[in-house]
Amino acid sequence: MQLDVTRKLGRRPTPRPLPQPPPPPPPPPRGLAGPAPFPLPQGRTGPATGHRVLLAPSLRVILRGLKAPPKARPGNPEQVFQARPLLAQQHVLGDRNLEGKQASEPLLVTALRTWMEKSLAQPRREVVEETGSPWQSLDTYSYTRYHPMEEIYQWMIQISEKYAGVATQHFLGMTYETRPMYYLKISQPSDNPKKIIWMDCGIHAREWIAPAFCQWFVKEILQNYKDNPRIGRFLRNLDFYVLPVLNIDGYIYTWTTDRLWRKSRSSHNNGTCFGTDLNRNFNVSWCSIGASKNCQDITFCGSGPVSEPETKAVSSFVESKKESIVCFLTMHSYGQLILTPYGYTKNKSSNHEELIQVGQKAANALKKKHGTNYRVGSSADILYATSGSSRDWARDIGIPFSYTFELRDNGTYGFILPAAQIQATCEETMEAVLSVLDDVYEKYWNSDSADKVTPATVVLGLLVSLVSIF
Amino acid sequence: MREAETGRGRSRLHAGSAAGLEPRTPVRPGPRAAVNRCAPRWPVRALPVRVDARRTCRVDLEFTAERYGPEVADGRLGRCSARVVFRHQKPRPAVNVTCTRFMETSRRRREDFLLYKRAKRLRAPLGATSIPDSHGWIDPSLRPIWDLALLGSSYVMWERTTQTLQYYMAQLSSVNQWKTNEDAIDFDYTVLLHEFSTQEIIPCRIHLVWYPGKPLKVKYHCQELHTAQEGSGTEEGSAVAPTQPNNF
Numbered sequence: 001m002q003l004d005v006t007r008k009l010g011r012r013p014t015p016r017p018l019p020q021p022p023p024p025p026p027p028p029p030r031g032l033a034g035p036a037p038f039p040l041p042q043g044r045t046g047p048a049t050g051h052r053v054l055l056a057p058s059l060r061v062i063l064r065g066l067k068a069p070p071k072a073r074p075g076n077p078e079q080v081f082q083a084r085p086l087l088a089q090q091h092v093l094g095d096r097n098l099e100g101k102q103a104s105e106p107l108l109v110t111a112l113r114t115w116m117e118k119s120l121a122q123p124r125r126e127v128v129e130e131t132g133s134p135w136q137s138l139d140t141y142s143y144t145r146y147h148p149m150e151e152i153y154q155w156m157i158q159i160s161e162k163y164a165g166v167a168t169q170h171f172l173g174m175t176y177e178t179r180p181m182y183y184l185k186i187s188q189p190s191d192n193p194k195k196i197i198w199m200d201c202g203i204h205a206r207e208w209i210a211p212a213f214c215q216w217f218v219k220e221i222l223q224n225y226k227d228n229p230r231i232g233r234f235l236r237n238l239d240f241y242v243l244p245v246l247n248i249d250g251y252i253y254t255w256t257t258d259r260l261w262r263k264s265r266s267s268h269n270n271g272t273c274f275g276t277d278l279n280r281n282f283n284v285s286w287c288s289i290g291a292s293k294n295c296q297d298i299t300f301c302g303s304g305p306v307s308e309p310e311t312k313a314v315s316s317f318v319e320s321k322k323e324s325i326v327c328f329l330t331m332h333s334y335g336q337l338i339l340t341p342y343g344y345t346k347n348k349s350s351n352h353e354e355l356i357q358v359g360q361k362a363a364n365a366l367k368k369k370h371g372t373n374y375r376v377g378s379s380a381d382i383l384y385a386t387s388g389s390s391r392d393w394a395r396d397i398g399i400p401f402s403y404t405f406e407l408r409d410n411g412t413y414g415f416i417l418p419a420a421q422i423q424a425t426c427e428e429t430m431e432a433v434l435s436v437l438d439d440v441y442e443k444y445w446n447s448d449s450a451d452k453v454t455p456a457t458v459v460l461g462l463l464v465s466l467v468s469i470f
Numbered sequence: 471m472r473e474a475e476t477g478r479g480r481s482r483l484h485a486g487s488a489a490g491l492e493p494r495t496p497v498r499p500g501p502r503a504a505v506n507r508c509a510p511r512w513p514v515r516a517l518p519v520r521v522d523a524r525r526t527c528r529v530d531l532e533f534t535a536e537r538y539g540p541e542v543a544d545g546r547l548g549r550c551s552a553r554v555v556f557r558h559q560k561p562r563p564a565v566n567v568t569c570t571r572f573m574e575t576s577r578r579r580r581e582d583f584l585l586y587k588r589a590k591r592l593r594a595p596l597g598a599t600s601i602p603d604s605h606g607w608i609d610p611s612l613r614p615i616w617d618l619a620l621l622g623s624s625y626v627m628w629e630r631t632t633q634t635l636q637y638y639m640a641q642l643s644s645v646n647q648w649k650t651n652e653d654a655i656d657f658d659y660t661v662l663l664h665e666f667s668t669q670e671i672i673p674c675r676i677h678l679v680w681y682p683g684k685p686l687k688v689k690y691h692c693q694e695l696h697t698a699q700e701g702s703g704t705e706e707g708s709a710v711a712p713t714q715p716n717n718f
Contacts, residue, residue, distance in 0.1 A: 146605055259604045260640060260662060260671050296695070298669050335666075384667045411638035414664055418606030 138162050143216050144422045146208050149179075149252050152244055155215065156182055163222045165189065166235075173313025176266040177249045181313055186221055186240040195444060196324045197437065198399075200243040200314065201331040203278050203390065205250030205261045206415040209407045209425055210331040214244040216426035217433065234437055237445050241321075246310060247278055260415060264308055268295040276302040279330075280386065281311040282393035285344035290385035301388050314390065319397060327401040327440050328394035329433065334414050335383070335406035336374045338363055338432070341395040343379035343386030349395055352378070358439045359403065365435040369428035372408065379404065401440055405429065527556040527633050535569060547572040556633045563631060582682035589614045589655050594648035601642040615657075616642055622678040623661050625688040629703050630663075640664040640671060647677075654681040663692070670695060 138158045147155065160169040166188055172181040187194065201214035221240060225231045234240075245251050249265035263275030273295035280291035286305035287293060294300060306312050318325065340355040342348075349355065359376040366374055375382055379389070383406075386392075395402040408417055408425045417425070531554065535547045552567035572578070594615055601616050602608045608616050619642045627637035640662045647658035656679050663672045674692040691702040 255604070259600070260664075262669065298671075411664075411666075413602065413606050414638050414640050416602050416604065416606045416641055418602065418608075420606070 143212070143219055143426070145419055146212060146422070147215070148255050149245060149248055152211065152215070153182070156184060156244065159184060159218060159222065166225070167218070167222060172243065172317055174309055175247075175249045176264055176309055179248045179252075181243070181246070181248060181310065183241055183243040184218055186218065186235070186242070188225075188235040190236070192237065194237055194239045194324070195326045196239050196241055196321055197327045197329070197440070198241050198243075198318060198325050198394075199329045199331065199433075200246045200390070202245040202251055203247050203330060204332060205247050205254045205263070206259060207331075207333040207407075208251075208254070208415070209333045209417045209422065211245045211251065212422050213331055213407065213426050213429055214242055216422075217430065218242055218244070220430055230434065230438070234441060238326075238437070238441070243314070246314065248310075250275070250278075262298055263300065264310060266302075266308055268300075268303070276300050276308050278308055278310055279332075279390060280388040281306060281308050282315065282388045282390050284389070284393040284396050285387040288387040289344055291387050299386075305388065315393070318394065318399075322397050322399060325394075325399050326444060327436065328391065328399045329403050329405065329436070330390050330394075331405050331407065331429075333407040333417065334409055334411070336372060336408060336410055337383060337404075337406040338374055338376045339379045339383060339391065339404040339406065340376070341378060341402055342392045343383070343389050344392055346378075346380045348378060351400055355401065355403070358401065358436055361439065362432040362435040366428045366432040369431050370424050372424075372428055374432070401436065403436070405432070525558050529554045529556075535572060559632050559634065561632045561635070562629050565628070579683070585614055585617070586655065586680075586682045589618065590650045592648070592650075594645045596645055596648065598644040615645065615648070615659075618655065618657055618678065618680065619659055619661055619676070621680075621686065622657070622659075622676045622688050622690075623663065623674070625686070626661075626674055626676060626690045626692065626703075627663065630692070634667055636666045637672075638664045638666065643673065646675070654679050654684075 138155070141155055141158070156169050160167050163186075166186060168185050168187075169182050170185055172183050174180060199214060199217065201210035202208075204210075218240075221231055221235075225235050247264055250261055250263060253261045253265055261275070263277050265274055266276050267274055268276075275295075277291065277299045280287065280299050280301040283305035287301035291299045291301040302308055302311075306315050318328070338359040340349070340352065340359060356376060363374040363376050366372060377383075379386060379391070389404070391402050391404045407429060408421060413421075531550075531552045533550055533552070535550050537547060548570035550567055550569035552565060554566075555564040557563075573581075592611070592614060595612070601612055601619070620639050623639040627639070630637060642659060643662050644660045645657075646660065647656065649656035656677075658675070658677045660673055660675050663674055664670075665672060672692050672694070674690055676688065676690045678689075679687040687704075689702075689704045
């Protein structure tokens with residue numbers, strides 16, 4: 001595996017030389033109100049095989065250089081993160097790497113990658129609006145409240161601990177402000193190859209109901225896959241990849257500074273202007289329509305296609321898995337819409353009819369729950385023209401089922417949807433997503449038999465019947 | 471869950487038609503037939519639309535009106551039909567709406583007066599207090615403030631709406647003045663409007679004066695972000711034709 005160190009370190013304005021012997025890491029800042037600092041994974045162990053990693057001296061030198069804390073960004077003196085010394089971690093590896101696959105990369109490389117994933121960028125302490133006491137366990141996590149990023153990070157760790165066999169946390173990339181982006185992979189170990197369902201939430205910072213839904217979705221799948229046959233059968237052939245917050249910097253900014261912020265927090269024009277609309281930054285008809293080249297605009301498409309680290313992280317990953325991804329769902333608010341491609345043209349995708357049919361069925365299922373009306377159509381038809389959207393990009397790299405969901409409401413509260421509506425919104429949206437998954441599942445796996453009907457089995461069946469004739 | 475539809479509060483009527491709707495019963499359009507090419511892309515459903523040579527765009531709507539608010543169980547008030555005419559993509563469409571009777575006049579007057587009494591007793595939090603807060607919470611005691619803010623905003627939004635621009639009130643961001651010592655409620659506030667097709671947030675300073683039974687008076691000034699135009703205007707209740715735009 002090629003280690004792309006610079007990609008993992010995220011974007012920096014100028015390249016930094018490796019420092020000499022590092023200073024000791026600064027103590028965590030004191031006196032900030034709010035929940036306890038993000039629990040640093042001290043002495044954390046991975047999936048069990050019980051080996052300890054011994055590092056070559058040369059590798060230790062490299063790691064020391066990497067772990068020195070970077071300079072704080074101008075204007076954010078408090079946001080310095082600390083890296084943890086590698087040897088404080090116990091990386092548990094054996095013949096298999098942490099994903100349980102036969103190790104195809106050297107142990108030391110795995111150790112480095114794992115260390116970078118777990119410790120290189122600790123999420124910072126943020127001043128959160130609500131100073132409640134942090135919950136202790138997943139049992140008391142409230143899915144009907146909005147959570148600040150720090151709590152979502154903690155939640156992800158707890159999910160991957162509690163559901164260790166089936167839910168794992170993975171590093172996707174770094175945000176502009178060098179925060180780690182993690183996704184959850186929900187997958188039942190099995191020998192058969194799986195198809196992938198991708199879901200991301202919170203590409204637009206102010207759309208808080210979306211990350212709330214991603215968390216709800218994960219909870220529903222994990223709490224019910226054993227007892228609920230509908231969900232259980234999905235996990236036989238499907239893996240879920242869920243990115244609860246895509247635009248982490250922006251999301252945090254809506255908690256600390258501006259509730260109605262939409263874009264990322266990248267700096268432009270010499271620090272005079274901030275933020276790219278990440279959903280205009282994908283490489284599909286980039287900035288051709290419905291987007292702006294002016295950083296001051298709220299639909300600023302960035303300095304170029306996939307110019308933003310968040311977009312790059314999602315793009316690279318989805319691209320690398322595109323043969324397996326059958327469904328790409330991106331969650332937004334508000335408007336109560338299920339949108340199919342495209343936004344950049346009124347032309348329709350090759351499977352437009354099917355997408356509309358599946359979407360309409362999902363809207364019907366949604367409405368049955370609490371009576372909420374959703375409309376279904378292509379973005380250009382029922383919303384407005386957009387270019388560079390993740391949904392359009394996903395469709396154009398070949399992912400067949402690609403939808404944008406615009407959740408509640410219709411404008412009464414808009415982005416600031418009352419927390420009292422989280423439950424109902426998530427319940428009805430869950431019905432819609434399950435409906436889409438049903439249709440996707442039916443399409444690729446025959447519902448009558450447990451196994452996929454492959455050409456091989458058909459030929460075998462023909463041969464057998466031919467033989468029996470003679 | 472009762473459906474919450476478009477937050478447009480289209481209570482502004484064409485001058486000369488029936489009196490404007492009172493506070494407490496803002497109109498919420500409900501779902502209907504498909505939108506087509508002339509109509510803006512709003513969550514509101516419209517019946518087939520006419521475009522004619524003079525580049526006017528006429529939208530005929532049917533919708534249900536309902537009360538909104540957490541305390542209202544069955545909010546249904548009645549049905550309405552409306553004709554909205556946009557000319558040359560200009561804002562401030564002509565609106566002609568007729569509704570089935572929402573409630574008896576006496577009950578409406580009573581409810582207005584109750585709102586008025588609550589508003590008079592209210593000590594509004596002056597300065598920057600977001601209503602709702604970030605989590606969508608509106609303290610029940612502050613609810614009248616939000617209701618009146620929405621009412622004033624609906625006038626502003628109507629003035630700015632075109633075929634392609636549609637507005638919603640995202641948040642009341644500050645109460646600059648809340649005077650109730652004389653008879654009327656004198657309310658000066660800043661609101662954040664969300665324009666749907668551009669996704670921009672537009673701060674507007676609004677000054678409304680309300681006394682139940684009398685026409686509402688609205689003056690406003692909206693900040694345009696970096697396009698040239700700043701928008702401002704004065705509105706009175708529907709019995710009076712709009713006056714010249716007026717900065718304050």
